[in-house]
Amino acid sequence: MSTVAERSAARKRAQQQQKALDWVDDRFGSSSWLRSAMDKIFPDHWSFMVGEIAMYTFVILIATGIYLALFYKASDAIVIYHGVYKPLDGQAMTEAYASTINLSFSVRAGLVMRQAHHWAALIFLAAITFHMCRVFFTGAFRRPREVNWIIGVTLLTLAMLEGFSGYSLPDDLLSGSGLRVVFSIVQSIPFVGVWLAFTIWGGNFPGTEFFGRLFVIHEFLFPLLLAGLLGGHLAILWRQTHTDFPGPGKTERNIVGSRLWPQYTVKSTALLMFIAAVIFGLGGLVQINPIWIYGPYQAARASAGTQPDWYVGWLDGALRLWPHWEFRSFGHELANPFFPGLLLPGIVFTVIYAWPWIDKRIYSDYGHHNLLDRPRDKPLRTAIGVAALIFFTDLTLASATDVIGTGLHISFELLIEILQYGSFIGPIIGFFVAYEVCVLLQQQVAHPIQRPVGGIIMRDARGGFHTVGGAHEGNGHEAHDVEHEEAVLEPVGAGASGRPSADEDDPPAINPDGGATLPGDDGHPSET
Amino acid sequence: MPEIITGTHGPEEGAGAGTPWPDDVPPNQDDTWYPLRDDPWRAARLEYFIAALWGVTGICGIGLMVVYWTGGQAQLEGWLLLAAFGCLGVGLLLWARQLLPGHEVTAIRHQHISEPEVRAAVVDSLSRGAEPMLSRRGFLVKKVLVPVGGIFGIAALWPLASMGPRPGNALYHTKWYPGARLVTEDGRALTVDDVMVDGLMTVWPEGYIDNPQSAAVLVNIGGQPLQARPGQAGFEVISGANGLVAFSKVCTHAGCAVSLFNVLSMQLICPCHQSTFNILQDCKPVFGPASRPLPQLPLGVAPGGYLIARSDFIEPIGPGFWNRSGD
Numbered sequence: 001m002s003t004v005a006e007r008s009a010a011r012k013r014a015q016q017q018q019k020a021l022d023w024v025d026d027r028f029g030s031s032s033w034l035r036s037a038m039d040k041i042f043p044d045h046w047s048f049m050v051g052e053i054a055m056y057t058f059v060i061l062i063a064t065g066i067y068l069a070l071f072y073k074a075s076d077a078i079v080i081y082h083g084v085y086k087p088l089d090g091q092a093m094t095e096a097y098a099s100t101i102n103l104s105f106s107v108r109a110g111l112v113m114r115q116a117h118h119w120a121a122l123i124f125l126a127a128i129t130f131h132m133c134r135v136f137f138t139g140a141f142r143r144p145r146e147v148n149w150i151i152g153v154t155l156l157t158l159a160m161l162e163g164f165s166g167y168s169l170p171d172d173l174l175s176g177s178g179l180r181v182v183f184s185i186v187q188s189i190p191f192v193g194v195w196l197a198f199t200i201w202g203g204n205f206p207g208t209e210f211f212g213r214l215f216v217i218h219e220f221l222f223p224l225l226l227a228g229l230l231g232g233h234l235a236i237l238w239r240q241t242h243t244d245f246p247g248p249g250k251t252e253r254n255i256v257g258s259r260l261w262p263q264y265t266v267k268s269t270a271l272l273m274f275i276a277a278v279i280f281g282l283g284g285l286v287q288i289n290p291i292w293i294y295g296p297y298q299a300a301r302a303s304a305g306t307q308p309d310w311y312v313g314w315l316d317g318a319l320r321l322w323p324h325w326e327f328r329s330f331g332h333e334l335a336n337p338f339f340p341g342l343l344l345p346g347i348v349f350t351v352i353y354a355w356p357w358i359d360k361r362i363y364s365d366y367g368h369h370n371l372l373d374r375p376r377d378k379p380l381r382t383a384i385g386v387a388a389l390i391f392f393t394d395l396t397l398a399s400a401t402d403v404i405g406t407g408l409h410i411s412f413e414l415l416i417e418i419l420q421y422g423s424f425i426g427p428i429i430g431f432f433v434a435y436e437v438c439v440l441l442q443q444q445v446a447h448p449i450q451r452p453v454g455g456i457i458m459r460d461a462r463g464g465f466h467t468v469g470g471a472h473e474g475n476g477h478e479a480h481d482v483e484h485e486e487a488v489l490e491p492v493g494a495g496a497s498g499r500p501s502a503d504e505d506d507p508p509a510i511n512p513d514g515g516a517t518l519p520g521d522d523g524h525p526s527e528t
Numbered sequence: 529m530p531e532i533i534t535g536t537h538g539p540e541e542g543a544g545a546g547t548p549w550p551d552d553v554p555p556n557q558d559d560t561w562y563p564l565r566d567d568p569w570r571a572a573r574l575e576y577f578i579a580a581l582w583g584v585t586g587i588c589g590i591g592l593m594v595v596y597w598t599g600g601q602a603q604l605e606g607w608l609l610l611a612a613f614g615c616l617g618v619g620l621l622l623w624a625r626q627l628l629p630g631h632e633v634t635a636i637r638h639q640h641i642s643e644p645e646v647r648a649a650v651v652d653s654l655s656r657g658a659e660p661m662l663s664r665r666g667f668l669v670k671k672v673l674v675p676v677g678g679i680f681g682i683a684a685l686w687p688l689a690s691m692g693p694r695p696g697n698a699l700y701h702t703k704w705y706p707g708a709r710l711v712t713e714d715g716r717a718l719t720v721d722d723v724m725v726d727g728l729m730t731v732w733p734e735g736y737i738d739n740p741q742s743a744a745v746l747v748n749i750g751g752q753p754l755q756a757r758p759g760q761a762g763f764e765v766i767s768g769a770n771g772l773v774a775f776s777k778v779c780t781h782a783g784c785a786v787s788l789f790n791v792l793s794m795q796l797i798c799p800c801h802q803s804t805f806n807i808l809q810d811c812k813p814v815f816g817p818a819s820r821p822l823p824q825l826p827l828g829v830a831p832g833g834y835l836i837a838r839s840d841f842i843e844p845i846g847p848g849f850w851n852r853s854g855d
Contacts, residue, residue, distance in 0.1 A: 039553075041635050111602045112609070144640075177784050177800055184782040184847040187699075194699060194849045199692040204699070205783065206740060213691075241637055255637040259559060263630020266620055273617030277610050284606015299740030300713075300730050300777055302785040304799045319782060320801045324819040326848055335848025336817055337782050370637055401802060412802050413815055461556060 038261035043244035047134045049271065054127035056272045057120050058230065060279055064117040065166075065219060071107050072169065073099035074215030076208055085292055093171075093296035096211045100170040101292055116283025121163045123279065125311040128156050136355070136385050139373035140243045143366065146356040148236045151229050153352050158226050160311055165218040167289075167309050171211065174289075176297025177306050180205060181319070185341035190334060206299065246371045255370075305403050310396065317398030318344050321420050379438035386434035387427035394423045552635040559631040574626055581619035588612035699852070700844045702742040702776075704825060708733035710746060710774065710835040718746065719833040720767040725750035728789045730777060733837065741845060743777040743785065744825050746835070747807055749794065756824075757810045759842070763826040765835065772835065774825040775811045776845040779803055781818035783847045796822070820848070 025031045042048075075095035081088050083098070084105050103110040132152060135141055141149035164182075168175045183205040186197040201207030241255055250256050258264050282288075294303070308316050318340035327334040351358070360366055362380060375382040397404065398419045405412040459465055564571040588608045595604050624630065661669055709717040710731040723729050723746055731746045732739060749771040754764055765772040775796070779786050784800035795814070796805045803818035805811040811822035823845050826838040844852050 041633065044632070108596050108600045109605055110600075112605045115602075180784055181782040181800060187847060187849045190850050194695045194851065198695045198698070199689065202692045204695075204741065207692075209691075239640055241640070249634065253637055254634055256632060256634045258630040258632055263562070263624045263628040266624035266628055267630070270617045270620035270624060273613045273620060277613035277617060280613060281606055281610030284602050284604075284609060298738065300732075300738070300743035300785050300787070302787045302799045304788060306784075306799055316801075319817060322817050324803075324813060324817050326819040331853055332850055333848045333852050335850075335852075336819055337847060340817075341782075402799070413804075416802065416816075 038259065040238070040260040041241075041255050041257045042260065042264055043242050043255065043257035045245060047138075048242065050127055050134060051131040052268065052271060053275060054124060054131055055230065055234075056275045057124040057127055057279070058226065059272065060276055061117060061120045061124060062223065062227075064113045064120065064283075065223070067109075067113045068103065068117055069219050071099060071103035071110065072096070072215070074169070074211045075099075076206075076211050088292060088295070091296065094211065096169060096171040097291070097296045100172075104292070112280065112283045114283075115286070115288050116279050117166075118288045119282040119286070120279045121166060122288075122309060122311075123275075125156075125159055125163055125309075128152075128159055129311070132156060133385070133389070137373075137375040137382055138243070138245070139359070139369065139378060139381065141356045142359065142369045143356075144240055144368055145236075145243070148233055148240075149356050150353060151233045151236070153349065155226065155229050155233065157349065158222055158229070162218065162222040162226060163309060164312055165214055165222065167312075169211065169214060169218060170289075170291045171297050172289075172291035173294040173297050173301060173303065174291070174306055176206070176299075177302050178308050178312075179210075179297075180299070181316075181337070181341075184335075185337045188335035188338035189342065190332075190338070193338075206297070241370070243370055243372050245374070250371060252368070252370050307400050307403065313399035314392045314395035315341065315345060315399075317395035317400075317419070320401060320416060321395065321398045321423060323420075376438040376441040379435045379442075382438050383431045383435040387431040390426040390430040391423060394419055394426050398423075552638060553633055557631075557633045559633050560629045561631050562627055562629045564626050565629075571627060574622060578619040578623050581615040581622075584615040585612045585619075588615070699846070699849060701840055702733075702845060703736035703739045704733045704742055704744075704837045704840045706837065706839050707830070708735075708837045709830065710734075710744075710827075710837065711737060713737060718835050720765060720770055720772060720829060720835060721833065723748040723770070723772065725769060726791050728791075730787075731774065741778065744774045745777050745786070745789075745796065746772060746774045747789075747794075748772055749807060752794070752808055755809050757812075757821065760810060760824050760826075763824045765827045765829055767829065767833075772827060773807065774827055774837075775805075775807070775822040776825070776841060777822075778846040779818060780813070780820040780822060780845075780847060781816070786822065 021031060021034075024034075073095045077095045078092050079095050079098050081091050081093055081098050081101070083089075083102055085101055088101065100114070104114055105111065135149065135152065164178070168179050183197050183201060186200065187193045189196060198204065200210075200213070202209040202213070242257075244250055244256065247256075295301075307313065319337060322336065322340035322344075324336065325339070326336045359381060363378075373381075375385075398416065401412045401415050401419070405415045408415070564574060588611050591608045592605065592612070595601055595608065665671075711717050711734045712729060712731060715737060717734060718729070718731065725748050727748050729746045731744050733742050736742050749764075750769060751771060754771065754773060756763065763773070777785050777787070779798040779800070781798065781801055781803045784798050786796045786798045786803070786805065788797035788799055789795075790797060794807045796807060796811065797803070798816070798818070801817050803816035804814050805818070805822050806814045809821075810824060813819060813821060823841040823843050825841055828836050828838040830836045
């Protein structure tokens, strides 16, 4: 096929590569690690891409954020605006707001960068949320991956705080109202609230040194924590290898997928490019957060239709739905914003953090898992997840009661009442519907009429015949006995496929206490 | 299993010949194969197509330079960036899928946990230090280091208190003072005739315009009766057909400006969380999360018909807090 010239060119290229790698290995002894890294196998499923989207969005956030930080002035000082945007000419505003207007209108690519940064933040949170749902519904958080769940939830929390702090930096009318609400929430903390709020803001709202502090938090502290934890998240993923859905030929002890180098790497780079295309396309073409329309923040002003970014919506909605309760006794007061603003998210995040251990209790399953659950096979967990999503959706809708009410031509009072009841009834209905759908889906797969009974007969490279597929396809629950552990290496004959298991039983745990190794596992990962 | 073993492309032929297999991958799985490996003509054609796509990215780069040269234009920049990154991405994806090996393989998923002997050895190593450290009931660690660390930690955090002043009574008072004239945003002092019946205005104490805690709304309720709360009777000013009342504009729920006014129902509505206050009931909350009325400002009339405050609000304004004396 190839000519002599081509072959000699290939040889020469190999020699050059060898030389370059020798130089590196002479210094770092890294060849063994490098080989295992390039040979690292990642399973392929579209849903595994969403975490990657979050990671690459973070890269774009950092790149655009650095550019914005070159022009933003984190200052509470009041200036009179005389810039290119004439409608604001002569108005008093903070330097923070004025510099955001200037970087939008007078800096090359400033508006595109600012809008891309904002869009990227929305996508970042959406990708994290979706990724977390995927991990939840498929049980990917189970042993040994509980720590990565904890890190992931922390990343979500930090990303929310990072997003909100960035949204607040321009000091426009919309974000200023948001900060006023946050001040009230901090102030409502028992014992230390007022002191804490005065400490953070440097005095009573709106404070005197707030934006300098918020900027340090937004562009240094939180990004540093996010980057560090993201690194840890990926390192743990690397060490533990990625989970995979059950399927023909997949077991707890093997991994099916493509290698990191070269196709996966290039495909992943392509994904980064697509994300960049979407984010910068949105940044240039779809307006977001037009702060020059809102105007600078003034404490005595607020406009109808004040909504925060979508990921804070559920908290804002909670503040709207929470009844007018305050508790006063012995000269002390538990103020209203404390309950929806701190207690609710506190409880929600405690439950989310604890979920891997709650799940262990529910299913009495303390074992190692590399194969994922299909959501239908764990109806209870799926139903709880669906109920939670409906709850959050209800609260998020509540953050836009005035806008939705106007659109639907019903009063906001009625809408708030509907959503108040909805926050209880919706999750309950969702729970039972999701549970029933799971059970029905399980039955459907097991149904003898709807699936071929015998499966597909295939011939392998060595001339052996086996069946694949059939009634159990994709169920994977049959693949945990030792016979099947070996099936990966040594194809087994026809008829060895297990029965469909429609029951709730979890696959038996392997090595729950980390003891002996199984057949075929004669060594330890070479990436150590 | 069968579909992952591509028997026609074994390592004994092609570029994979002689390559040692990674320990974790059973033999006879060829991942040097890619779709266009045996079709040089189509491979070359695809390479030219990819080159054209990346060429578009280069042209977009030149386009961006031109746009920046002429001062920048957000929509053009958006289109160019979209096309540039998009073409780069499509080219990379085609390249990866058609021209680069990445065939699915099956490998052993190694246990990443350690052998029991190794774990036991670690415990041994650890107790080499832990045993003497915790001897005498951990005298040094538990009884000295932990409390000392606590004291030193508090000392280290103490300077953070410099970040803000002590709250003192800041939340109990505003800038309203006896005799303060009510002025508008642009500093005009208001008289009893300046707000028409059913009209509303945002007012400040003279000398403290834009002070966030002191913003108030002045409403002319005309001849409608006001159900004053106990201790707040006579806070309004009646002058001819005008009935003037003033309330704090800071919402008692979460502190937003209560800036929506429904004149038909004489209600003030907070746009942030829809707390609704009935002006005629002394701004009692009638809907939404607020649980306390908006504090009322005691009004009076100075010579010349100027509206003045007779004192500060008689209760803390704005959202609740731990030490707000209950009512």
